[in-house]
Amino acid sequence: MGQVTSLFARKVVGVAGNAVDARAVLDSVGLDVDGPLDPKHMLDDDDYYGMIELMAEQMDITPLPLIVGEAMRTDEYGALGLAWKAAPNLLGSFSRVARYWRLWTSVTQYELMQTSRGMLFVQRREGLRRLGLRISVEATMASAVSLGRQVSPRPFSPIEVCFRHPAPRTIEHHEAYFGCPVFFGADRDAMLLSHQSLSEPNILGDEGITAFLVSHLDQELAQIDDTPALHTQTKGEIARALSEGLPKMGDIARRLGLSARSFHRRLAEHGLSFQTLTEETRREIATAMLQEERYSLSEIAFLTGYSEQSAFNRAFKRWMGVTPATYRKSLG
Template identity: 80%
Template sequence: MGQITSLFARKVAHAAGDAIDTKAVLASVGLDADGPADPTHMLDEDDYYSMIEMMAQQMDITPLPVIVGKAMRPDEYGALGLAWKAAPNLLGSFSRVERYWRLWTSVARYELRNTDEGYLFIEHRDGARRLGMRISIEADLVSGVSLGRQVSPRPFAPLAVYFRHSAPKTPEHHEAYFGCQVHFGADMDAMLMSHDAVSAPNLLGDEGITQFLVSHLDQELARIDDTPALQTRTKSEIARALSEGLPKMAQIARALGMSARSFHRRLAEQGLSFQTLTEETRREIATAMLREERYALSEIAFLTGYSEQSAFNRAFKRWMGVTPATYRKSLK
């Protein structure tokens, strides 16, 4: 199951304006409508698609991808957006997306392919073509054109746009914005750009800034490649929460950027359960702290989420077959 930046969810919800209940829509994916936008905060892709489908029950969603895509700004993408603007030309800008797409999504993969007709910017996305996915893909390609128009010194329009899914009831919105023919039911999700259009120097192209930003993005990418597995991340969040009491699944899910439903499903897909991971985390913390004489048993009980030491003693004996005091003596 992939993830996508919460920035997109906020953009989609706010673009709808008064046509939807923005607070309720964003709350459905664990976001505060009045809170700050954080592109690094990720959402489960199914939650994101469900949010869009929830909006479709409240409004005509057909023109929404165009509205959302038009509203995207390079600066909202952090270092990646700056690298987009500082690239020498649009070919460089789209090349940054091809390389660094994992910084804002694990849902899609982007490819820049040179052909005789021009450059194809292709979005690869697996899964059933549910409404939420279709709207998301359309908004992505509109965003690409919008961002291109913001940094190019000349009017920018693709030669053609392609979507694998069927046409919406009124495709005129898409064709008017793209300024070219839009092909639905195609064999790819992509836009074709002329060699000339992507070769013109960007307004703010700067090779020195580009090298600095690319170096930074490479470091960010390496960090993502080393992201710990779901089990490790879950236990880490549980450990952080235990001093305030036994955490609930919804609390840990929010910390990981997921809804409780999606979190439960992803754990189940890996043969894990929240209860088991919580017990393992408590046991591991307890056994580690018992090796340190400076921690009293009452402190260990508190830091592993037990309000009473007697409850901690019973749990520890269930885990290890002996009481905490006996276990500590055996370590000497």
């Protein structure tokens, strides 16, 4: 079971106003309606999703994640929010999230991916796409856009936004909020950001403050659980095994000195899955090797665990939206 910051729960209930019984809804996850905003107070993710579903019994929650996103403020995220605000540009801000996401959640991973059309900000969250999880995913993406608009000197909108789950009854609220096309039923939860918008200097960017805050965040990151070790060790073992073909979870577990059952449980506790880590590893190795002309496409396919280059080409296009050859050309 993963955890999310109680900040999200309080904001979700707060923006709903009189449409829900705030005291009863917050009580369902053990929060006092009069308590303070504390991003370090964590909730079990299943409880949080259940709270959202309880709210859905009392109101139409279709636009709720967008209202939540709009209400988010950088200062409410503590040192991480300040680091976002003080970053030199939006690329720096989003990079902070990709590095320090574990400070406010253990169920979602964030990643920046270079593509031929711009930079993808990817939100990775495993689990059954129950209503509460879907609303949470949408609210998280809406929050990222809101925080971007608070620090950007120019109007900020993504090029496009994608969600893995089916569309709600109407998407007009989503397209109006994000200011771009919004696609549901996609292969990932992500938004595509232009290089121009990411390179614009932030209004309050300050390198000195950034250096101080990043140092503080690094200390906080070092104090929390062993997710980085498990995450890093697993991907390292997967990378070493790929040249022999697609590794099995049981084999990687044995390399880490764990039973398959214990390995699966520990991954799940941190919101990770073996399949996702394997895909991440293959993609990272492939994109890195494509920057080196000395590796042929067939060699890269072999070293990322594909027996046929055609299968590698299909997988790479699913990851990046372009073929390996096109991606390599775009780097030149």
